[in-house]
Amino acid sequence: MTEMPEPMQIPTNPSNSLATALRQRRENLAGSIDMPVILWSGKRKERNAGSPFPFRASSHFLYFAGLPLEDAAIRLEGGKLELYMDDPNPKGILWHGEMPSRDQIARAIGADAAFPKQELQERSPLESTATIPLQDRAVVWEQNQILNRERPTELDRDLAKAIAAIRLCHDDAALAELLQAAACTVQAHYAGMVSTRNANTEAMVRGAMEGVIIANNMQCAYNSIVTVRGEVLHNDIHHHPLKSGDLLLADVGAETQSGWAADVTRTWPVSGKLSPTQREIYNLVLAAQKTCIAKVRAGVEYRDIHLLACRTIAEGLVALGILRGNPEDLVEMDAHALFFPHGVGHLLGLDVHDMEDLGDIAGYEESRVRSDRFGLCFLRLDRPLRPRMLVTIEPGFYQVPAILNDRANREKYQEVVNWDLLAKFADVRGIRIEDDVLVTEAGSEVLTAALPKEPNDIEQLLG
Amino acid sequence: MTEMPEPMQIPTNPSNSLATALRQRRENLAGSIDMPVILWSGKRKERNAGSPFPFRASSHFLYFAGLPLEDAAIRLEGGKLELYMDDPNPKGILWHGEMPSRDQIARAIGADAAFPKQELQERSPLESTATIPLQDRAVVWEQNQILNRERPTELDRDLAKAIAAIRLCHDDAALAELLQAAACTVQAHYAGMVSTRNANTEAMVRGAMEGVIIANNMQCAYNSIVTVRGEVLHNDIHHHPLKSGDLLLADVGAETQSGWAADVTRTWPVSGKLSPTQREIYNLVLAAQKTCIAKVRAGVEYRDIHLLACRTIAEGLVALGILRGNPEDLVEMDAHALFFPHGVGHLLGLDVHDMEDLGDIAGYEESRVRSDRFGLCFLRLDRPLRPRMLVTIEPGFYQVPAILNDRANREKYQEVVNWDLLAKFADVRGIRIEDDVLVTEAGSEVLTAALPKEPNDIEQLLG
Numbered sequence: 001m002t003e004m005p006e007p008m009q010i011p012t013n014p015s016n017s018l019a020t021a022l023r024q025r026r027e028n029l030a031g032s033i034d035m036p037v038i039l040w041s042g043k044r045k046e047r048n049a050g051s052p053f054p055f056r057a058s059s060h061f062l063y064f065a066g067l068p069l070e071d072a073a074i075r076l077e078g079g080k081l082e083l084y085m086d087d088p089n090p091k092g093i094l095w096h097g098e099m100p101s102r103d104q105i106a107r108a109i110g111a112d113a114a115f116p117k118q119e120l121q122e123r124s125p126l127e128s129t130a131t132i133p134l135q136d137r138a139v140v141w142e143q144n145q146i147l148n149r150e151r152p153t154e155l156d157r158d159l160a161k162a163i164a165a166i167r168l169c170h171d172d173a174a175l176a177e178l179l180q181a182a183a184c185t186v187q188a189h190y191a192g193m194v195s196t197r198n199a200n201t202e203a204m205v206r207g208a209m210e211g212v213i214i215a216n217n218m219q220c221a222y223n224s225i226v227t228v229r230g231e232v233l234h235n236d237i238h239h240h241p242l243k244s245g246d247l248l249l250a251d252v253g254a255e256t257q258s259g260w261a262a263d264v265t266r267t268w269p270v271s272g273k274l275s276p277t278q279r280e281i282y283n284l285v286l287a288a289q290k291t292c293i294a295k296v297r298a299g300v301e302y303r304d305i306h307l308l309a310c311r312t313i314a315e316g317l318v319a320l321g322i323l324r325g326n327p328e329d330l331v332e333m334d335a336h337a338l339f340f341p342h343g344v345g346h347l348l349g350l351d352v353h354d355m356e357d358l359g360d361i362a363g364y365e366e367s368r369v370r371s372d373r374f375g376l377c378f379l380r381l382d383r384p385l386r387p388r389m390l391v392t393i394e395p396g397f398y399q400v401p402a403i404l405n406d407r408a409n410r411e412k413y414q415e416v417v418n419w420d421l422l423a424k425f426a427d428v429r430g431i432r433i434e435d436d437v438l439v440t441e442a443g444s445e446v447l448t449a450a451l452p453k454e455p456n457d458i459e460q461l462l463g
Numbered sequence: 464m465t466e467m468p469e470p471m472q473i474p475t476n477p478s479n480s481l482a483t484a485l486r487q488r489r490e491n492l493a494g495s496i497d498m499p500v501i502l503w504s505g506k507r508k509e510r511n512a513g514s515p516f517p518f519r520a521s522s523h524f525l526y527f528a529g530l531p532l533e534d535a536a537i538r539l540e541g542g543k544l545e546l547y548m549d550d551p552n553p554k555g556i557l558w559h560g561e562m563p564s565r566d567q568i569a570r571a572i573g574a575d576a577a578f579p580k581q582e583l584q585e586r587s588p589l590e591s592t593a594t595i596p597l598q599d600r601a602v603v604w605e606q607n608q609i610l611n612r613e614r615p616t617e618l619d620r621d622l623a624k625a626i627a628a629i630r631l632c633h634d635d636a637a638l639a640e641l642l643q644a645a646a647c648t649v650q651a652h653y654a655g656m657v658s659t660r661n662a663n664t665e666a667m668v669r670g671a672m673e674g675v676i677i678a679n680n681m682q683c684a685y686n687s688i689v690t691v692r693g694e695v696l697h698n699d700i701h702h703h704p705l706k707s708g709d710l711l712l713a714d715v716g717a718e719t720q721s722g723w724a725a726d727v728t729r730t731w732p733v734s735g736k737l738s739p740t741q742r743e744i745y746n747l748v749l750a751a752q753k754t755c756i757a758k759v760r761a762g763v764e765y766r767d768i769h770l771l772a773c774r775t776i777a778e779g780l781v782a783l784g785i786l787r788g789n790p791e792d793l794v795e796m797d798a799h800a801l802f803f804p805h806g807v808g809h810l811l812g813l814d815v816h817d818m819e820d821l822g823d824i825a826g827y828e829e830s831r832v833r834s835d836r837f838g839l840c841f842l843r844l845d846r847p848l849r850p851r852m853l854v855t856i857e858p859g860f861y862q863v864p865a866i867l868n869d870r871a872n873r874e875k876y877q878e879v880v881n882w883d884l885l886a887k888f889a890d891v892r893g894i895r896i897e898d899d900v901l902v903t904e905a906g907s908e909v910l911t912a913a914l915p916k917e918p919n920d921i922e923q924l925l926g
């Protein structure tokens with residue numbers, strides 16, 4: 001058995017806080033653009049014959065409509081909200097129970113009016129209406145049909161900039177959801193650590209972690225990484241056995257029903273005890289992470305936090321004797337990126353890499369572009385931090401064969417790496433430590449601070 | 464963190480059993496059609512910005528290619544297999560690790576040749592090549608482009624019939640996978656029952672069940688139903704609290720890495736103890752299920768098993784006094800369908816409703832069509848059973864307000880339902896009991912037989 005949409009819980013109190021928060025969001029939008037806007041929620045996607053993936057509404061839609069409505073659209077103009085969706089098919093009652101009507105939903109989200117979906121085409125001026133194209137060919141086609149155009153327009157780009165500016169900093173309603181996602185994720189990682197003692201495979205730890213997320217009636221915000229091969233950055237296979245000397249890297253995050261995400265990584269020893277070499281590197285990554293978090297505050301450039309992570313890692317590796325030279329110079333020549341080849345983090349919100357459907361419009365301050373430097377090209381965020389931005393701080397250390405065995409890298413970095421000493425650290429494949437950090441005027445608040453990361457605390461938990 | 468494809472485990476022994484099984488499958492296909500065939504695996508679908516759903520290859524592709532290859536195609540002609548896919552992008556190594564090459568995969572699946580994907584367009588005669596269109600607009604468009612046509616053709620229909628005929632009965636390789644999925648699903652339901660004692664919500668039981676599936680490195684074959692509102696047939700919300708008098712209906716099934724599914728339902732009392740009314744109806748549904756399973760064997764019409772379920776339920780309801788009259792007559796007038804408004808089951812294989820992407824081509828014997836009778840229109844399978852078919856047997860009893868309060872139903876069935884007595888059974892919202900049953904020459908084998916369903920056994924487990 002399986003099929004189609006799920007009914008949803010909707011607030012029944014018409015003066016509810018969801019409606020209030022949504023009103024503020026669209027007033028913010030009206031304050032920065034003039035044209036009418038239509039946002040689509042998207043359609044359920046099929047997984048295999050007759051069996052759909054769970055529905056996930058577009059994040060931009062969720063931001064302004066609040067509820068994961070299927071195959072719906074909203075039209076925003078001058079702070080007014082119109083809802084376009086069809087009433088539930090009465091034949092669906094047998095399969096899905098009583099579903100809320102369009103009018104009930106409209107009241108819940110504080111819409112000014114509600115219409116059947118097909119009336120969307122009758123609203124004018126469609127030519128000067130902007131949208132955010134969904135990244136789904138079928139829906140984009142429908143969007144262009146309805147808007148009577150062939151492709152996205154310059155207006156869409158203006159809208160993307162306006163929405164990015166608003167979504168960059170989270171309001172109270174968003175923070176309440178983000179806190180819930182963070183709390184559930186902390187619980188999931190706890191369960192993962194505790195489960196390790198009796199687990200034989202990566203999958204068993206993943207089951208313990210995702211089981212907690214599901215039990216909290218949330219979903220995974222992204223495909224979980226739970227791996228003893230931490231050097232494969234987006235490793236999403238889980239069949240490896242757990243062996244006593246392994247480190248297990250778990251990058252797992254929950255998402256609330258209305259789409260707000262957490263994104264957390266911990267790395268822990270399968271045996272419950274770090275080897276001396278693992279402890280050295282773990283402490284180095286942890287020091288970099290804590291140093292960076294301490295630096296987070298409004299006004300600071302996120303790029304500088306990234307470079308601070310690079311420098312701290314380079315310093316640590318020099319202290320261990322793995323790198324040779326002056327840390328500043330080593331970072332300048334991207335030597336840190338041999339071991340830390342990604343950015344220190346990214347925006348977090350309704351998407352785990354928030355608003356990356358807009359390219360770098362959200363991540364990069366206007367007029368800035370990505371560097372092509374080996375040590376900077378993966379930096380996903382390059383803006384001065386502002387209060388209520390939520391970012392991840394996630395430095396790491398990895399021994400990626402494709403990087404370390406690359407002939408050009410071997411030549412370029414022959415003298416600065418002590419390759420013989422590095423060989424003694426072979427039991428450190430990959431370590432990443434990641435928390436979700438809210439920027440405040442005075443500094444920051446770590447939403448996932450309740451989750452242990454000190455080696456002693458983790459060893460005790462695994463004990 | 465998150466992103467794109469996952470590497471996979473591929474058999475390294477060139478004379479492997481996967482390759483042998485696949486060769487037999489395509490020889491079967493070559494035995495029934497002449498035209499060349501191209502099958503696409505499909506593309507990864509986006510969930511939200513930059514974050515994809517886990518990839519699920521098309522079931523027809525999986526059947527003939529064995530591995531969940533992403534964005535690949537196979538061409539079958541005269542028993543020969545050609546693989547079309549691109550080698551992994553070397554830049555992906557950092558994110559995904561070393562991925563198997565096209566040639567390695569070709570050897571693993573016993574392909575006769577392997578080419579880059581774009582060479583597919585150069586194979587002729589494309590006009591007389593058949594395919595199974597994927598139900599994804601973007602891919603269908605690409606398929607039609609490559610096949611130089613505007614829409615599916617009559618040849619596609621011939622191919623669909625040929626593939627359905629082959630996939631209806633499972634070979635040994637398929638059965639080995641189906642048994643694994645069934646065993647994992649039994650374990651998941653066990654865990655669900657045991658977890659109920661300490662669970663406050665539907666979601667907590669779901670978490671325990673899906674956690675087991677994930678821990679076994681499998682995935683859910685469909686969106687789980689775990690609900691105290693069993694009368695909503697495809698209820699996939701999970702926020703309800705569990706209350707002492709509730710029945711919990713759990714319809715949850717695992718799917719192996721290569722796509723083979725299980726589909727199992729159990730219903731149990733939250734308190735650990737069925738009320739007298741719940742026990743009466745539970746025993747009635749269980750009797751219907753066991754009677755139907757006992758009837759399964761090669762040569763029997765599945766429709767007759769459905770009608771047997773209807774009759775057994777009608778008899779039981781007459782015995783309880785809820786229905787009045789002769790059971791045969793009651794079934795004839797669809798009175799059973801007031802309480803059992805769906806079919807007794809369906810085909811099971813690579814899809815949970817196997818091959819329903821082909822409409823009724825797989826489910827209905829040639830020249831048969833669906834009835835429009837209230838009591839028969841949801842029957843998904845109407846064929847004589849054959850050895851190695853796998854079917855579900857899942858009778859149920861539900862009190863669906865939309866059916867029981869419907870004015871026309873009230874009038875039509877006024878005299879045959881004892882409405883006052885029915886009101887005493889208000890604590891039975893929905894009960895379904897479902898097992899996966901393999902048809903054999905002599906009878907059947909229940910793949911999920913290890914999972915308790917007798918009231919006493921379940922009550923003991925819930926203890």
